Amino acid sequence: MDPGIVAxxxxxxxxxxxxxxxxxxxxxxxxxxxxxxxxADDAAQEALxxxxxxxxxxxxxxxxxxxxxxxxxRTAIRLARQHDREIAVEETLxxxxxxxxxxxxxxxxxLARLPASQxxxxxxxxxxxxxxxxxxxxxxxxxxxxxxxxxxxxAKFREEWES
Amino acid sequence: xxxxxxxxxxxxxxxxxxxxxxxxxxxLAAALPGAAVRQRRIxxxxxxxxQVIADMEHATPRFEPGVARVRVIEQSGEYRRLLVRGTTAxxxxxxxxxxxxxxxxxxxxxxxxxxxxxxxxxxxxxISDTGARRPCHPATASHLTFAPPxxxxxxxxxxxxxxxxxxxxxxLGGGRRADFGVDEHAEVxxxPGAAVRxxxxxxxxxxxxxxxxxxxxxxxxxAIS
Numbered sequence: 001m002d003p004g005i006v007a008x009x010x011x012x013x014x015x016x017x018x019x020x021x022x023x024x025x026x027x028x029x030x031x032x033x034x035x036x037x038x039x040a041d042d043a044a045q046e047a048l049x050x051x052x053x054x055x056x057x058x059x060x061x062x063x064x065x066x067x068x069x070x071x072x073x074r075t076a077i078r079l080a081r082q083h084d085r086e087i088a089v090e091e092t093l094x095x096x097x098x099x100x101x102x103x104x105x106x107x108x109x110x111l112a113r114l115p116a117s118q119x120x121x122x123x124x125x126x127x128x129x130x131x132x133x134x135x136x137x138x139x140x141x142x143x144x145x146x147x148x149x150x151x152x153x154x155a156k157f158r159e160e161w162e163s
Numbered sequence: 164x165x166x167x168x169x170x171x172x173x174x175x176x177x178x179x180x181x182x183x184x185x186x187x188x189x190x191l192a193a194a195l196p197g198a199a200v201r202q203r204r205i206x207x208x209x210x211x212x213x214q215v216i217a218d219m220e221h222a223t224p225r226f227e228p229g230v231a232r233v234r235v236i237e238q239s240g241e242y243r244r245l246l247v248r249g250t251t252a253x254x255x256x257x258x259x260x261x262x263x264x265x266x267x268x269x270x271x272x273x274x275x276x277x278x279x280x281x282x283x284x285x286x287x288x289x290i291s292d293t294g295a296r297r298p299c300h301p302a303t304a305s306h307l308t309f310a311p312p313x314x315x316x317x318x319x320x321x322x323x324x325x326x327x328x329x330x331x332x333x334x335l336g337g338g339r340r341a342d343f344g345v346d347e348h349a350e351v352x353x354x355p356g357a358a359v360r361x362x363x364x365x366x367x368x369x370x371x372x373x374x375x376x377x378x379x380x381x382x383x384x385x386a387i388s
Contacts, residue, residue, distance in 0.1 A: 052190050
């Protein structure tokens with residue numbers, strides 16, 4: 001990411017903002033699709049809105065990707081939790097929704113069955129390759145919490161995979 | 164419960180659909196101080212509407228009451244830079260994303276922020292003290308009038324002061340201040356969460372974003388400029 005574009009965008013240059021959006025949108029969309037698969041579109045839109053709204057206050061343009069990742073992950077978790085709550089209410093009435101015809105063979109399907117917070121740490125660790133310290137910084141939680149959450153996420157993932 | 168964890172595939176395909184043009188416009192507007200996005204459906208085919216909109220130099224003054232003349236001063240690919248002259252001689256540059264269904268504005272840093280607010284915020288229907296909408300005309304009001312949609316949405320201000328006309332307009336949307344000269348005229352539709360404050364320091368209202376967009380009509384006040 002060119003810091004010059006970021007700096008110009010921070011000063012309200014519409015063309016720089018347009019280019020920045022082109023560069024950030026695929027990354028934000030991909031993260032949201034992993035963490036909030038059922039609400040990826042809404043999460044991506046809200047995350048991009050939050051990023052662009054907070055852009056003028058970004059102190060270090062060179063750290064924009066770290067900041068964007070943090071904003072995106074937190075937004076995606078929030079929307080995923082919101083969606084999970086809505087689904088939970090529906091499932092008490094109609095029962096758990098059926099998975100694919102082949103059964104639970106899809107890794108994404110297994111990931112989607114994890115709680116949003118556990119799914120986020122697992123995605124950040126395995127897909128994004130972040131360290132536990134980086135995940136802690138991204139989510140704003142202690143490193144110890146990341147470790148325990150990762151442990152539970154792996155166990156839950158294994159359980160869903162084998163069920 | 165003790166089986167091996169299945170390997171994570173390197174990069175499964177994730178659908179990456181493009182951003183909807185209107186959503187894109189909302190995102191861009193979020194980073195442009197004073198910008199706001201409003202939508203209106205027009206009962207006509209898209210091609211017919213777009214044919215009019217695309218002819219910015221000739222068509223814009225026909226549907227923008229505050230625009231007197233538009234001239235394309237630079238064109239680079241799908242982007243155009245426009246010189247816009249308002250009906251009150253306020254000038255600014257306007258850079259819409261011409262290839263997309265919308266526009267954003269980008270005045271030069273040296274220009275007054277008030278024209279930026281004027282062209283970024285349309286349409287403007289000032290809200291009277293009673294909350295009733297009324298059409299605005301450049302020759303009418305000469306002061307800032309701000310009335311939140313409901314009394315409950317006004318925080319940090321007493322209702323009696325929130326309802327009374329404020330003077331010495333100071334637009335704080337996006338942290339940018341707009342000063343108005345004697346002859347300038349600007350109308351602003353502030354985005355949710357923006358604050359509008361009277362220069363006398365007697366009234367301040369902040370809108371609750373969850374209640375929808377706040378609308379504020381900002382006019383220059385000759386007495387304080």
